Amino acid sequence: MTSLPESQTSTLLDIVAIADNFPPFSSPYPTHHPITLEPYVPFHLTQEDYQNHLSPVGLVRSPVLDELLNLNCPDFLLIRSSSPGEDGRWKNDVDCVCFSSEVVQGGHEEMGRVMQSITERWRDEGKFMSRLEGWRNEKYMVYADPRSSAFKTIPIGTMSNGAFPLERAACALFGFMTNGVHMTAYEGEGSSMKIWVPRRSSTKPTWPSKLDNSVAGGIPAGMDPLTCMIKECAEEASLPEDLVRKRIRNVGSVSYFYITPDGFLQPEIEYTYDLSLPPRDSVEYVEPHPCDDEVESFALMSIPEVLDALHDKEFKPNCGLILVDFLIRHGFVTPENEPNLHLTGVRMHRRLGVAVPST
Incomplete structure (x- = not known):
């Protein structure tokens, strides 16, 4: 040659x-922005996956986490290691984001529906437009660790460990691969x-x-x-x-x-x-x-x-x-x-x- x-x-x-x-990072996954030090919160399918230290599905930035908190949506569990504040409201100290057990039991379609619904809502409300203004009506597959407890109750998806589909323009909001x-x-x-x-x-x-x-x-x-x-x-x-x-x-x-x-x-x-x-x-x-x-x-x-x-x-x-x-x-x-x-x-x-x- x-x-x-x-x-x-x-x-x-x-x-x-x-x-x-x-x-390059030495931790199992990036925990913060290398310059601004903005923290990232891991996104898992289930709480058990987080507790078992599996690879996260994605990584959630603070602005996206804030919007999830504002939604107060029962489809998500926001896992915290501390207790609520004096006013009874949770502070922004989330350790992990995952789906509720009801959503996981609904399988690929239900997880995909939940994610598509909230990202369409944010798009329609004009949020995260640097990402969502490029909406293409084309979905990517989001993957989970093959050992996820979710795969014990639902069939595995495309490429063996596909979890749910999501509009491609929205994937970066959650740090999905x-x-x-x-x-x-x-x-x-x-x-x-x-x-x-x-x-x-x-x-x-x-x-x-x-x-x-x-x-x-x-x-x-x-x-x-x-x-x-x-x-x-x-x-x-x-x-x-x-x-x-x-x-x-x-x-x-x-x-x-x-x-x-x-x-x-x-x-x-x-x-x-x-x-x-x-x-x-x-x-x-x-x-x-x-x-x-x-x-x-x-x-x-x-x-x-x-x-x-x-x-x-x-x-x-x-x-x-x-x-x-x-x-x-x-x-x-x-x-x-x-x-x-x-x-x-x-x-x-x-x-x-x-x-x-x-x-």
């Missing part, structure tokens, strides 16, 4: 750290390799006009990663299903922990794929081109051009991380030209501290 000059790879860790911007698929489509090998890079539409609600991975998307609740990848290939890049199924290759996954500019938590796992396109003189050859309004255009970029765009911060942050992973796997980044290679790999495959899919 062709290696890149050291000068071009010396800041790849910095590129990864744009997406993985939550510092989200996941998606990212694919790098390329032509050639070694020094002649080039990557198909799309530019996001200027009308996209997130990261408009930034460069992206060849094809990428969130995984809707109830859909497996490969099915989602094939769907996105058709919708975003006009790539025919038969060619994708024939040539696509799963190459693993990456994990990273992102803090949004408005302070919400987005621990994420992305399933990664490579697609080596047929030679240009082949009857199978096809070029990606936009099919919907999410992609403005595609460009075929050499590896040095991709590196320049990465250093210039032209890529959407997590897409930059995916491309760093691609460059390492294909031998362009080595211990000889990247002194931070090991730490870069660690930051792309990190422990998240919350429940993740279990297959």
Whole structure:
């Protein structure tokens, strides 16, 4: 494989750290914001899960916890280690948020209904609009620790330990792990390799006009990663299903922990794929081109051009991380030209501290 000059790879860790911007933590899960020290409260399905020290489903910020307290909703249990104040009202000293036993007994549908109901209410009331104004009417699956006591009474869900679906725009309110698929489509090998890079539409609600991975998307609740990848290939890049199924290759996954500019938590796992396109003189050859309004255009970029765009911060942050992973796997980044290679790999495959899919 062709290696890149050291000068071009010396800041790849910095590129990864744009997406993985939550510092490593030694506790089982993050307990507070690394700068503001705002505390996080773990969200579990049941009180028993909290008492058994299982991985939480998510992490609740103080503003969201305040709204849950204001709701005074019987669907939730707010576990406290202390007693009420003199006025009989609980103070904001919650140790854990979980569902009531009645909600858990209602299964996936009831837990999902409760969560969807309160987030729709907040949206309609104009709360947390930095998150909820991007409402998409598309649901992600929220996962729980496979050992959760809730799974003793309800059947396990998608990806073995799916707990309930929730509108994707609302997931960050509770620090729920989200996941998606990212694919790098390329032509050639070694020094002649080039990557198909799309530019996001200027009308996209997130990261408009930034460069992206060849094809990428969130995984809707109830859909497996490969099915989602094939769907996105058709919708975003006009790539025919038969060619994708024939040539696509799963190459693993990456994990990273992102803090949004408005302070919400987005621990994420992305399933990664490579697609080596047929030679240009082949009857199978096809070029990606936009099919919907999410992609403005595609460009075929050499590896040095991709590196320049990465250093210039032209890529959407997590897409930059995916491309760093691609460059390492294909031998362009080595211990000889990247002194931070090991730490870069660690930051792309990190422990998240919350429940993740279990297959």
